[in-house]
Amino acid sequence: xxxxxxxxxxxxxxxxxxxxxxxxxxxxxxxxxxxxxxxxxxxxxxxxxxxxxxxxxxxxxxxxxxxxxxxxxxxxxxxxxxxxxxxxxxxxxxxxxxxxxxxxxxxxxxxxxxxxxxxxxxxxxxxxxxxxxxxxxxxxxxxxxxxxxxxxxxxxxxxxxxxxxxxxxxxxxxxxxxxxxxxxxxxxxxxxxxxxxxxxxxxxxxxxxxxxxxxxxxxxxxxxxxxxxxxxxxxxxxxxxxxxxxxxxxx
Amino acid sequence: xxxxxxxxxxxxxxxxxxxxxxxxxxxxxxxxxxxxxxxxxxxxxxxxxxxxxxxxxxxxxxxxxxxxxxxxxxxxxxxxxxxxxxxxxxxxxxxxxxxxxxxxxxxxxxxxxxxxxxxxxxxxxxxxxxxxxxxxxxxxxxxxxxxxxxxxxxxxxxxxxxxxxxxxxxxxxxxxxxxxxxxxxxxxxxxxxxxxxxxxxxxxxxxxxxxxxxxxxxxxxxxxxxxxxxxxxxxxxxxxxxxxxxxxxxx
Numbered sequence: 001x002x003x004x005x006x007x008x009x010x011x012x013x014x015x016x017x018x019x020x021x022x023x024x025x026x027x028x029x030x031x032x033x034x035x036x037x038x039x040x041x042x043x044x045x046x047x048x049x050x051x052x053x054x055x056x057x058x059x060x061x062x063x064x065x066x067x068x069x070x071x072x073x074x075x076x077x078x079x080x081x082x083x084x085x086x087x088x089x090x091x092x093x094x095x096x097x098x099x100x101x102x103x104x105x106x107x108x109x110x111x112x113x114x115x116x117x118x119x120x121x122x123x124x125x126x127x128x129x130x131x132x133x134x135x136x137x138x139x140x141x142x143x144x145x146x147x148x149x150x151x152x153x154x155x156x157x158x159x160x161x162x163x164x165x166x167x168x169x170x171x172x173x174x175x176x177x178x179x180x181x182x183x184x185x186x187x188x189x190x191x192x193x194x195x196x197x198x199x200x201x202x203x204x205x206x207x208x209x210x211x212x213x214x215x216x217x218x219x220x221x222x223x224x225x226x227x228x229x230x231x232x233x234x235x236x237x238x239x240x241x242x243x244x245x246x247x248x249x250x251x
Numbered sequence: 252x253x254x255x256x257x258x259x260x261x262x263x264x265x266x267x268x269x270x271x272x273x274x275x276x277x278x279x280x281x282x283x284x285x286x287x288x289x290x291x292x293x294x295x296x297x298x299x300x301x302x303x304x305x306x307x308x309x310x311x312x313x314x315x316x317x318x319x320x321x322x323x324x325x326x327x328x329x330x331x332x333x334x335x336x337x338x339x340x341x342x343x344x345x346x347x348x349x350x351x352x353x354x355x356x357x358x359x360x361x362x363x364x365x366x367x368x369x370x371x372x373x374x375x376x377x378x379x380x381x382x383x384x385x386x387x388x389x390x391x392x393x394x395x396x397x398x399x400x401x402x403x404x405x406x407x408x409x410x411x412x413x414x415x416x417x418x419x420x421x422x423x424x425x426x427x428x429x430x431x432x433x434x435x436x437x438x439x440x441x442x443x444x445x446x447x448x449x450x451x452x453x454x455x456x457x458x459x460x461x462x463x464x465x466x467x468x469x470x471x472x473x474x475x476x477x478x479x480x481x482x483x484x485x486x487x488x489x490x491x492x493x494x495x496x497x498x499x500x501x502x
Contacts, residue, residue: 233495
């Protein structure tokens with residue numbers, strides 16, 4: 001059994017608490033939050049505390065708080081035994097200023113409190129400062145997820161950028177598509193199956209090979225026709241994205 | 252029973268033939284292909300022909316051939332009875348030059364021959380020139396799909412542009428994300444669950460509300476840090492997409 005103390009009470013902490021509570025090889029010994037009482041949605045069977053002086057002994061301490069607070073918060077962790085990990089995708093390992101061993105435990109997904117989360121399919125990127133901590137952190141990750149990757153701080157920074165493209169920017173494409181639907185009085189619903197299929201396709205096929213459409217066919221007639229119907233930002237993005245697709249073919 | 256003649260032997264025709272063959276209220280009376288023998292993958296129970304002079308009588312004739320060939324092909328259809336529809340997303344109804352009534356039957360999905368297709372969830376956009384044909388074409392569409400939309404030629408042109416954003420451009424974002432993974436020696440697999448979740452989320456939430464990430468938070472520190480790590484096209488796109496997201500917030 002891996003003894004775990006969870007520190008934080010945000011969305012990620014909420015979902016981690018639930019996952020740790022049901023994982024068979026995790027002993028979820030304590031849940032810390034700076035607020036006097038931890039959200040009643042949390043499982044009350046787990047002992048809670050709001051004082052860092054009362055932290056229980058554990059194998060792993062998981063900091064699940066805002067990125068910008070991690071450095072200062074970690075300075076308050078003065079114990080020397082155990083492994084302290086943060087859960088941020090955009091912060092390096094060495095942002096931790098605790099005395100204990102350091103690591104990163106980064107689940108790659110967006111979390112909101114009102115949404116059920118099954119950690120099994122969520123990739124967890126882990127990193128340790130001391131090699132001797134690797135098996136322990138890997139065991140913790142594997143106890144809730146089937147997709148565990150060792151990713152160092154440099155890679156994690158790039159992974160975060162890649163995730164911005166894969167998630168935020170593709171979502172913005174969906175937003176622009178919806179704008180076009182709205183502007184022309186037909187329902188965005190008509191595009192939803194296509195959006196699902198686009199995401200499903202790259203689960204099994206390289207996105208470069210999955211590409212279709214006018215730019216992939218270098219169909220300048222259709223491209224110019226589309227561009228002529230757009231203006232402003234939509235026009236600019238259509239042109240740049242089509243160029244990007246055409247450049248990919250020529251790579 | 253709606254009597255249907257299918258004209259064409261490409262990917263879409265292949266999948267339509269399969270769907271019509273099993274639909275209960277469709278009498279799939281003939282399959283035309285200009286090639287002497289229709290691909291043996293097609294169901295051979297359906298009578299075939301390679302001569303437009305031998306076309307069977309039907310309620311609906313479905314042209315499923317290349318966009319650029321539709322106009323010339325339709326001129327060869329000299330019969331006056333029945334409804335002739337094309338299946339193109341990017342061609343107006345009036346590209347049809349046949350003597351019979353005209354319409355459009357556009358399934359909004361990308362098709363490849365080696366992939367199973369369930370038409371039930373695929374939206375079909377229909378349009379008729381004569382109002383009296385609407386019920387017939389709607390019945391045909393509803394016999395294979397649960398998502399049938401009436402979309403006129405102007406709207407369909409915009410729908411095609413919206414689909415380019417929703418499918419081709421989001422897929423290009425996945426491609427760039429994969430490039431970043433490859434360049435930094437970690438697997439694109441780690442991003443796949445996030446990609447699926449991005450597409451799943453907009454099935455139930457407006458993409459504008461579904462947005463997360465540094466641009467949505469107007470987190471200039473992270474944005475500038477990311478931009479500083481990119482170059483060339485990736486840098487240009489990151490900047491433009493972040494601007495687009497920030498502009499969306501201010502709309």
